[in-house]
Amino acid sequence: MGTHDLDAAVERVAEDIAAMETRGAAAIADAAADALQQQATQSDADTPEAFRAELRAAARQLLETRPTAVSLPNALRYVLQRMDGDSVETLRRNTVAGADEFRARLDRAQTDLGRVGANRLRDGDRIMTHCHSTDVLACVETAREQGKELSAIVKETRPRNQGRLTAERLVELGVDVTLIVDSAARRYLNDADHVLVGADAIAADGSVVNKIGTSGLAVNARDRGTPIVVAAQTIKLDPDTMTGNLVEIETRDESEVIDPEARDAIGDIDVENPAFDVTPPRYVDAIVTERGQFPPESIVTLMRELFGEGITDPWVEPDARRETVVESGEDRP
Numbered sequence: 001m002g003t004h005d006l007d008a009a010v011e012r013v014a015e016d017i018a019a020m021e022t023r024g025a026a027a028i029a030d031a032a033a034d035a036l037q038q039q040a041t042q043s044d045a046d047t048p049e050a051f052r053a054e055l056r057a058a059a060r061q062l063l064e065t066r067p068t069a070v071s072l073p074n075a076l077r078y079v080l081q082r083m084d085g086d087s088v089e090t091l092r093r094n095t096v097a098g099a100d101e102f103r104a105r106l107d108r109a110q111t112d113l114g115r116v117g118a119n120r121l122r123d124g125d126r127i128m129t130h131c132h133s134t135d136v137l138a139c140v141e142t143a144r145e146q147g148k149e150l151s152a153i154v155k156e157t158r159p160r161n162q163g164r165l166t167a168e169r170l171v172e173l174g175v176d177v178t179l180i181v182d183s184a185a186r187r188y189l190n191d192a193d194h195v196l197v198g199a200d201a202i203a204a205d206g207s208v209v210n211k212i213g214t215s216g217l218a219v220n221a222r223d224r225g226t227p228i229v230v231a232a233q234t235i236k237l238d239p240d241t242m243t244g245n246l247v248e249i250e251t252r253d254e255s256e257v258i259d260p261e262a263r264d265a266i267g268d269i270d271v272e273n274p275a276f277d278v279t280p281p282r283y284v285d286a287i288v289t290e291r292g293q294f295p296p297e298s299i300v301t302l303m304r305e306l307f308g309e310g311i312t313d314p315w316v317e318p319d320a321r322r323e324t325v326v327e328s329g330e331d332r333p
């Protein structure tokens with residue numbers, strides 16, 4: 001990859017995604033499409049092949065940042081599939097247009113999803129949230145625009161406390177917010193009408209990969225009889241899972257859990273920090289997408305419609321392309 005001229009914007013976007021300065025599956029997809037667009041705009045490749053190779057290298061650099069949110073490869077796939085043409089200028093134009101189109105679709109999808117999700121919310125409802133999902137917030141925003149009064153119990157979501165971001169945004173939307181520590185969730189589930197969470201990836205069997213703690217929340221919610229709704233644009237659907245591949249779960253640095261000094265003070269311990277977990281479909285009542293809401297078991301039909309049976313990895317050099325099967329990652333559910 002070192003032989004390719006990567007634009008500074010690509011490096012910057014990749015660093016921001018890895019450090020979680022840019023986070024949330026939709027925002028990651030948007031930033032990745034933007035980075036490819038900047039690479040295409042700035043490229044001084046003098047042959048179509050050099051241009052293509054540069055864009056593929058940029059995509060690989062972006063892919064290396066975080067492994068779980070499938071919106072990232074889906075965004076790269078969308079843009080690179082539109083990189084078409086016989087001259088550098090045509091390739092540049094088509095790639096830039098592909099990125100623009102992708103980002104516009106992303107925006108539209110979230111608005112449409114918000115309308116679908118808002119239909120599930122009634123005036124006076126109380127939701128419980130986990131982490132920070134813009135797809136969830138789109139549902140709340142539309143419901144608020146429809147004049148529905150809502151309140152929310154917001155889990156802080158250790159270790160990075162993205163619940164505080166959700167709390168802030170909900171307050172801006174005029175929602176009454178109660179912030180709780182994660183371990184208090186069961187205690188407050190009786191007060192909630194819905195658990196409403198986002199997703200980083202959805203597998204073909206309807207399993208939902210979301211922020212660590214989602215699966216425990218879903219099991220508790222089912223026990224309490226509180227419906228569990230997942231707000232996830234179709235960009236969160238993982239086409240690789242149609243051929244039996246599992247979603248890779250990101251493990252992050254232990255310093256997010258405990259600072260090194262405090263850790264040393266305790267003595268010889270192991271610290272683990274998985275960023276996501278897998279909620280089996282039987283605990284999920286509905287997946288809300290821009291195409292309507294689906295029971296998790298039927299999501300595979302939507303996946304086939306959207307991705308067909310075969311998928312490609314357009315960032316791989318042509319002589320190394322796979323057919324349809326890829327290697328499984330580690331620590332997959």
Ligand SMILES: O=P(O)(O)OC[C@H]1O[C@H](OP(=O)(O)O)[C@H](O)[C@@H]1O
Pocket residue numbers: 023024025026027130131132133134135136162197198199200210211275
């Ligand atoms: O696409 P939207 O709905 O904004 O976010 C989806 C999901 O992305 C986040 O992951 P992280 O904070 O990037 O690890 C959360 O798990 C959230 O539910």
